Amino acid sequence: MPRVxxxxxxxxxxxxxxxxxxxxxRHGYEGxxxxxxxxxxxxxxxxxxHHFRDKESLFLALAEDDVxxxxxxxxxxxxxxxxxxxxxxxxxxGDSPADWLGTRLEVSRRLRTDxxxxxxxxxxxxxxxxxxxxxxxxxREAGNLRDDIDVTVLTAFLELVLEGLVSxxxxxxxxxxxGPVLDLVEESVxxxxxxx
Amino acid sequence: MPRVxxxxxxxxxxxxxxxxxxxxxRHGYEGxxxxxxxxxxxxxxxxxxHHFRDKESLFLALAEDDVxxxxxxxxxxxxxxxxxxxxxxxxxxGDSPADWLGTRLEVSRRLRTDxxxxxxxxxxxxxxxxxxxxxxxxxREAGNLRDDIDVTVLTAFLELVLEGLVSxxxxxxxxxxxGPVLDLVEESVxxxxxxx
Numbered sequence: 001m002p003r004v005x006x007x008x009x010x011x012x013x014x015x016x017x018x019x020x021x022x023x024x025x026r027h028g029y030e031g032x033x034x035x036x037x038x039x040x041x042x043x044x045x046x047x048x049x050h051h052f053r054d055k056e057s058l059f060l061a062l063a064e065d066d067v068x069x070x071x072x073x074x075x076x077x078x079x080x081x082x083x084x085x086x087x088x089x090x091x092x093x094g095d096s097p098a099d100w101l102g103t104r105l106e107v108s109r110r111l112r113t114d115x116x117x118x119x120x121x122x123x124x125x126x127x128x129x130x131x132x133x134x135x136x137x138x139x140r141e142a143g144n145l146r147d148d149i150d151v152t153v154l155t156a157f158l159e160l161v162l163e164g165l166v167s168x169x170x171x172x173x174x175x176x177x178x179g180p181v182l183d184l185v186e187e188s189v190x191x192x193x194x195x196x
Numbered sequence: 197m198p199r200v201x202x203x204x205x206x207x208x209x210x211x212x213x214x215x216x217x218x219x220x221x222r223h224g225y226e227g228x229x230x231x232x233x234x235x236x237x238x239x240x241x242x243x244x245x246h247h248f249r250d251k252e253s254l255f256l257a258l259a260e261d262d263v264x265x266x267x268x269x270x271x272x273x274x275x276x277x278x279x280x281x282x283x284x285x286x287x288x289x290g291d292s293p294a295d296w297l298g299t300r301l302e303v304s305r306r307l308r309t310d311x312x313x314x315x316x317x318x319x320x321x322x323x324x325x326x327x328x329x330x331x332x333x334x335x336r337e338a339g340n341l342r343d344d345i346d347v348t349v350l351t352a353f354l355e356l357v358l359e360g361l362v363s364x365x366x367x368x369x370x371x372x373x374x375g376p377v378l379d380l381v382e383e384s385v386x387x388x389x390x391x392x
Contacts, residue, residue, distance in 0.1 A: 105308075108363065108367065111367040111368075112301075112366050112367055112368075115368075118367070118368065149376070149380060150376070152373075153376045153377055153380060154380075156373060156374060156377045157377045157380050157381070160357060160360040160361060160364060160374070160377060161356060161357060161360055162360070163359075163360035163363045163364050164356040164357055164358070164359035164360025164361075164363065165356060165360070166363070167304065167359045167360065167362070167363040168356060168359050170308050171304065171307040171308055171314070172307070172308075172311075172314065177348075177352060178352060178356070180345070180346070180349045181349055181352045181353045181356060184345060184349060184350075184353050184384065185353070188380065188384040
């Protein structure tokens, strides 16, 4: 076996994840066959499964990747910004929320139908809740958050709206009018009501 | 063919709908086989499909039935009350929201995967939007609603939260802590903020 550098391994891993992401988004979990994963990544099944034990592990790595990126956005800009990013799909962007949405929908579907997956996912999902909660706590310290409602309730509220948005877009319903709805959501957790 | 009264026909139709509802909720649309529908309704397939052309029509009749009941609740008490009813599943109640949730989830799933069903459903779904909007307009006239945000936005906001709630419960996530979240949702569309 040839020696390969860590950089090379990391780049290869990234190549697999990027290809697999659009493959899962386009075909769904079941439809993303090994042959399609080979085409999408430009790599052989041997190379793919050298890096990931099986399709399940590859999918979970992708979903974890997304949660990590979401928690980064949440930490800097809050969960409402994650939702705004979802609405504003930039055309022709390979890193677009459309791919992210595909993975997220697949997670939702598997959570509904696969109790074992639900257990494995709970831990990852918790990271986003923690990031959202921490962001809200910092906002409260900065005096930007309303202080008459527990942060746990505000966190659950934002997560519920995100879930609704994902479901809404998954059903192919029009989303271009939801910007003002997200303004209302954001304002509902803030200290002061604008206008009013 | 024996003559039957309209009352008898209506009662029979109701019997089929009630049995089919729990059958769909338990087994999902695909899993609700004709044999299971016979067992659940206590009627033969001949009797069932005398009243409903096919399984698709039976399912749509059920879903319409639910939308009608929801619009009644919305007209009297608003969409947030529909959500509260969802959270408060009374044990052992045959008319329980658990059955309603089952149908609703099946609708969501088929909306995602079946464009033809999506088209047929759009009209029914519109009824709920109209009922919600009309309720909000009446609340605004009564001075109970905030007047700095368009009713269209408030309607979309409430519908988005409902969608999130359905999705949340579908994934089997804990819902017993969501009462205060619904309080926040309700307050966000009202004229005055409590506490604050």
